[in-house]
Amino acid sequence: MTADRIDPREYVINDDATISDIDLETEEFTLRDGRRLTDELAKELAAQALDEIRRRNLIPGRKSLSGDGSHSPAIRVRVPAQLRRQAENRAAADGVTLSE
Template identity: 50%
Template sequence: MTIDPKDFIVGPDATIADIDLHQETFTTADGRRLTDERADAIARRTANLTPGRKSLGGDGSVSPVLQFRTPRKREVEALAQELGIRPSELARRALDEYLDNHARGA
């Protein structure tokens, strides 16, 4: 069974309704039937999630975000792919290296 993520896009006209899982059958992405118990377990696991990656500090805090633009995006993406990392990881490494070698007062 192939799942197409486009089938799960929620548009601006979407409505949310309570359903009775004893009357209606819903199957989760892993192919199992959704029950009240499984829905509650999923809700408990996802209740405190923060969008984005795990804390970079390792303490569970939300890592600050820094965004920038570059005309060399394709080069960054190609090198990151070659290294087997995400472009954001390559940017973090490059910035850390630069700051370690050039930061004033360090």
């Protein structure tokens, strides 16, 4: 991917826009920044736009522990302070959060 990021919000297709296919090898199309659009660059820009859209639409939370996509139930327990510290230390050593 290129270092230049494209913000999909900057590109709005109005109702009066004409959309058509072009052969980028024979027809020249120039981006606002002056770069010529090639098939390779078009694929990179499309991937960037999809990545950005997916990033914005992420749903918070973790994957299902059941493996089938269903909600994983959570439980809450009370423990002595020493056991909590041990659990926190173990989680830190394993590189995970306490809830994991």
